[in-house]
Amino acid sequence: MAERRYRADMEAIGKLFTAKAVAIVGATPDLTKLGSSAIVAMHNLGYTGEIYAVNPRYTEIMGHPCVPTIADLPDTVEAAMLNIPAEAAIVAAEECGKKGIRSIVMVPQGFGEAGEAGKLLDRKVAALAEQYGLAIVGPNTNGLANPRSGLAMAIAPIYQFPKSVRPGSVSVVSQSGGMVSTLLRKMAPRGIGISKTVTCGNELLLTVADYLSFMAEDPETKVIVIFLETIRNAQALREALAKCRAAGKPVVAIKVGKSESGQKAAFTHTGAIAGSYRNTVAFLEREGVIVAEDIETLAALADLLERYEWPLKFPLKPCVISISGGFAAMAADEMAVFGLDLPDPSPEAAAKLAALPNQSHPVNPYDIAARNAVIPDAIDIFHGDGFNVIVFGLVLLKEDIRKPVQQLMIDARRRGVDHLILHSPAIPAEEYEQFFENGISVYDDTRPLWAALAKLRAYHGPSCEPAEPGSVAAVALPAGSGLLNEADSKAVIGQVGFPVPRSVVVRDEAGLSGLGALARPLAMKGLSDTIAHKTEHGLVALNLRTDDEIAAAYGRIRAALAKADAGASDVLVEEMAPGGLEAIIGVTRDPVVGPVVVVGAGGILVELLDDAVVIKPPFTAAELESAIAGTKLGKLLSGYRGRACDGAALIAAAVRIGDLAVAEPRIESLDINPVFVLEKGLVAVDAKLTLSD
Structure with missing residues (x-):
């Protein structure tokens, strides 16, 4: 998508979330109609600003003054929500512009998503925005809200329920109108407080990038969550994410569209492996975004990032302490699925654990074995031994026993045990609040917790900048476009030092x-x-x-x-190349996010095994090594069953190929498969390069 000629200024965008007087155009007292939603939402959230309704049928709605036209509004109104049909909304937008109201939420459908007639309406809205300097959310949006101030120009169902959203520091940008309520509903039980929410609608004028830019500067936002369907402008999004990094604000996202049958570019193995979903994830991760696989993990990440400090000062070193030996063993099994190890305590710490009046073995996970009196000592021993995430498993206990144990958790947090997380399926909902107030996360389902910790293990912090491309020798590419034969393809990769027979x-x-x-x-x-x-x-x-x-x-x-x-x-x-471990290094140029590199297990079974990582160049050797560590290829490269393979050579070659893809925009795709990884060095057995003109 081409860069827009007009972009709303940040002041007008900011008023959408901070207006002290708002107008609801098309408001109605009929609670069965969407025109009532915004006022109900603001009542629920406790908005203390001024609310005006615009509807010629009424003089008052739900206790707020109602005027017949936008021209009749007082000059104090800073933002308006247009909850009327599309054609009427365009007239209303122009009236807002004449009135000096530059911040608008445009709810109706029937614009660009409706075909050619709708696109004509799009052009009218864009022209009005440029003429009057408007910041317009939507059209076709569920609106936005600021739970901290109570402002809610929104029809999202979640805001129709009292006390369903608590104010806080997590902001949500959703390209899906309906999913924002689902996201907030998943976050609420974890005690996650919300700063701002916005549903993007058609993104005719304001896009995800605009909202991110605002939230990067918003002092009330600490963590940003994105529900992403598509990237409309990769460069604008890249710039906005850079602002978030500069502001030290972590961004968590979920990308829908993972199932891509019918979208795969099966001409090359690389194209079949990558696909638009993986390419987009690679782009987001390169820009420092933590990408969750599902909404539960997304909520867990938002919770942990809001409540605790990340990244950790030292590499993740978790431990599990539990009243139940069964939970301890189950936790260890579940964590292993996510590649989370539970290292044993040091000999000194093990000796201290062994000295406790408890029959349990001094290992990690550690079983309290119903000796609740040793809980404080056990927590302090592990914490003092460098275990920087402690998960305590609390099983069903009668109230007289459960409450003192819960207090022990709070006491440990207060005396400086950071990153203390509680698991329990048995705490009454009304008691969760005391843990939230004391900075302790509570989970009744541990799977999202382990998935989130696995993501955070590789998280280097919001301000960690992406790698810069390395220098590559000038490469002479053949003229023309299309697929090159194997000899010509190998000649190109040979120019950047890739070994060929x-x-x-x-x-x-x-x-x-x-x-x-x-x-x-x-x-x-x-x-x-x-x-x-x-x-x-x-x-x-x-x-x-x-x-x-x-x-x-x-x-x-x-x-x-x-x-x-x-x-x-x-x-x-x-x-003939000597036999070695078969791998693939490939490049595909995504039409939205640009080149991505695939590294994984190669040979004829490459797609069947699906044992590959997709990474956005440029990247460092350390970044790629970390990415492939959890794959089968990564295990083989590390010397599986004594078989020596030069993993460093493979990684170094992939870094060079990534830099080449960045430097040479004519490279449309590249398949080096298989690459034989030898005991020392590697060799490309086959290569297919496709060029654009």
Whole structure:
């Protein structure tokens, strides 16, 4: 999407959330109609500003003055919500502009999403915005709210229920109108306080990037949550996320559209692995966003980021202490699924645990074994031993026992035990508040907690800037566009130091006499700039040792090549690469977010295994190493069952390929598969490069 010519100023955007006097155009006292929603919401949230209704049928609505037209509003009104049909909303927007009301929430549908007639209305709205300097949310939006001030120009159902949203420091930007209520409903039981919410609607003028830019400067926002359907302008979003990083504000997102059957670019393995969902996630992660897999994890991340300080001063070192040995064992099993280890305490700490009047083994997870008196000492021992996240498992207990144990948790938090988290399925809801007030998160379901901790383990902080591209040697790319044959593709990656086998291109049978410099056995492949998968067309022969084998293979491949691609005749002959661990390094250029790099297990089963990471270049070796650590490939590279592989060489090569993709915008896609990772070094066995013009 092209950059917009007009962008609302931050003052007008800010008034949407901070207005001290608002007008609801199309307001009604009929509680069955959406025109009543905003006033009900502001009553529920305790808005202390001035509310005016605009409707010629009434002189008062729900205790607030009602005037017949926008022109009749007092000059103190700073923002307006238009809850009327599309055509009337355009007239009302112009009246707001004439009145000096520049901050508008446009609720109605029937604009760009409705086809050509709607797009004509879009153009009228855009023209009015530019003429009067308007900041317009929507159209087709559920509105926005500021629970801290009580302002709510919103039809979102969540705000129709008293005490359903508590004020706080988490702000929510949602491209889905309906999902904002779901998000807030998931956050409420965790005691998460909300600063601002906005549903973007059609994003005709204000986009996700605009709201993020405002929240980056908003002193009442600490954590930002995004429900993302699509990226409309990658550069604008990149700039907005940079502002969030500069302000030290973590951003958490969930991206919908994970199921991509029918969207995959199956021409290359890389395209099939990546897909728009993974590409978008790679883009977001490169910009410092923590991406959750589901709403429960999203809520857990918002909770932990709001309540505790992240990133940790030292690498994550969790422990589990529990009244129940069964919970302790179950927690360890669940955490292992998310790659979270529970290291044992140091010998000194283990000795202190062993000295406690308890029969439990001095290990992590640690079972209190119903000796509740040792809880404070056990917590202090683990905390003093460098365990920086402590999860305490509290099972069903009768009230006379449960309440003193709960107080022990609060006492531990007060004496400086940071990142203390409580798990219990048995605490009455009315008692959660005392934990929230004392900075303790409570979970009755641990799966979102483990998923969130696994995400936060790799979190380096909101101000951690993305890597800058490394320098790569100037590369001579062939003219034209489209798929290059294997020889030409390898020639390109060879220019940036990617090892390839020694080879000769044979153009006729006489050329077979020039293979003496190559060490046998040899591989032979038909070269074509139209055929991506040579094996399917009989264009590959391997392990050729004798002159007779070479001549016979050449005849077969030339015949197959003439049948598959009549315009091709060249044959690549190269030394067989020594066997190694098969990997893939690939590039695909997403039309929205630009190039992404795929690194994973390679060979013919690459898509079936789906053991790959997608990462946005440029990236550092350390970032890629961390990303692939949890994959099967990562385990193999680390020396599985004594098999030595040069993982550092693979990572270094992928970094160079990422830098090449950034430096050369003509690279549309690149498949280096398989890459044989050897005991020392690596070699590209096959490569397919596609260029744009």
